[in-house]
Amino acid sequence: MELVTKKIILDCDPGMDDALAIVYAAGSPELELLGITTVAGNVSLSKTTSNALRVCEFIGAAVPVTPGSAAPLLRPPISAEHVHGADGLGGAPLPPPSGRPQPGHASDFIIETVLGAPGQITLVAVGPLTNVALALLREPAIAHEVQDFVIMGGSASRGNVTPAAEFNIACDPEAAAVVFSAGWTVTMVGLDVTLQARANDQVTGSLRELGRVADLLLLPCLGTYAGNADGGPAVHDLCAVAHVARPGLLGCQPARVDVETAGRWTSGMTVTDFRASQPECNALVATAIDAQAFWDAVLEVYRPLAQSLSG
Numbered sequence: 001m002e003l004v005t006k007k008i009i010l011d012c013d014p015g016m017d018d019a020l021a022i023v024y025a026a027g028s029p030e031l032e033l034l035g036i037t038t039v040a041g042n043v044s045l046s047k048t049t050s051n052a053l054r055v056c057e058f059i060g061a062a063v064p065v066t067p068g069s070a071a072p073l074l075r076p077p078i079s080a081e082h083v084h085g086a087d088g089l090g091g092a093p094l095p096p097p098s099g100r101p102q103p104g105h106a107s108d109f110i111i112e113t114v115l116g117a118p119g120q121i122t123l124v125a126v127g128p129l130t131n132v133a134l135a136l137l138r139e140p141a142i143a144h145e146v147q148d149f150v151i152m153g154g155s156a157s158r159g160n161v162t163p164a165a166e167f168n169i170a171c172d173p174e175a176a177a178v179v180f181s182a183g184w185t186v187t188m189v190g191l192d193v194t195l196q197a198r199a200n201d202q203v204t205g206s207l208r209e210l211g212r213v214a215d216l217l218l219l220p221c222l223g224t225y226a227g228n229a230d231g232g233p234a235v236h237d238l239c240a241v242a243h244v245a246r247p248g249l250l251g252c253q254p255a256r257v258d259v260e261t262a263g264r265w266t267s268g269m270t271v272t273d274f275r276a277s278q279p280e281c282n283a284l285v286a287t288a289i290d291a292q293a294f295w296d297a298v299l300e301v302y303r304p305l306a307q308s309l310s311g
Ligand code: BDR
Pocket: 015, 016, 017, 018, 042, 080, 083, 126, 127, 152, 160, 166, 167, 168, 236, 237
């Protein structure tokens, strides 16, 4: 039987867990990675763009990388270098890129790609939502022309940069507010599930067997990630991309999600109402994850890729 692949665009800010997600997206037989768009977030735009190129070149993935916004819509950037390292990849010793990013802006790439294949593209955003908001502001029709829209961001239950707000939403709450009110259904893969699928000792043991790709990329992208003491590092962005390839890994519930942009203590909070009526709902919120099945799926993609790179 012919495998039907999902065509995806990955909007990201690599970022260690973004890098793990890129490797999965490029290697999964269930996904066709049409392009990567980059945004400022974990580190500056020049670093996230360079890192996306470095990761793709290292794994031999010929994927166009188009840079987007260097700063949130209205606020100054917040960096997460204290988590992801000054280079954004936890010091992974990959060479600098030899290729160049694509000309143009990420938001235009998103618009053109989505409108060029109506109903066929899944847009996956795992960084601050600035590029996606700009694309929606310029061409609101994309909200009705995507096949699906999935983010890693937010949470119904907690924050990680503040008690209320998750990093990707906290960076650019105004962009997130545009995105959640665009008239599409946002699949929100947030901290509620990503903190439940940590790379524990058993997982890192399995990754260690993968050789070069693990030594030079996957393990450095786990090694210094905050939360190591707490059951292992979380791999937030990888959860969102794996869900696109294998929707059965997560359990999702419909909800109304609004983004707090003004709160003194709650700026960037994704206020989630599971009691909302069906017409009010704008999101599918991930509330459960099968962690064992998730890591099995990840290793199923990483193993053959590792083999092809070591041969
Ligand atoms: C999110 O914030 C970033 O630091 C990670 O790359 C992930 O996208 C987790 O809150």
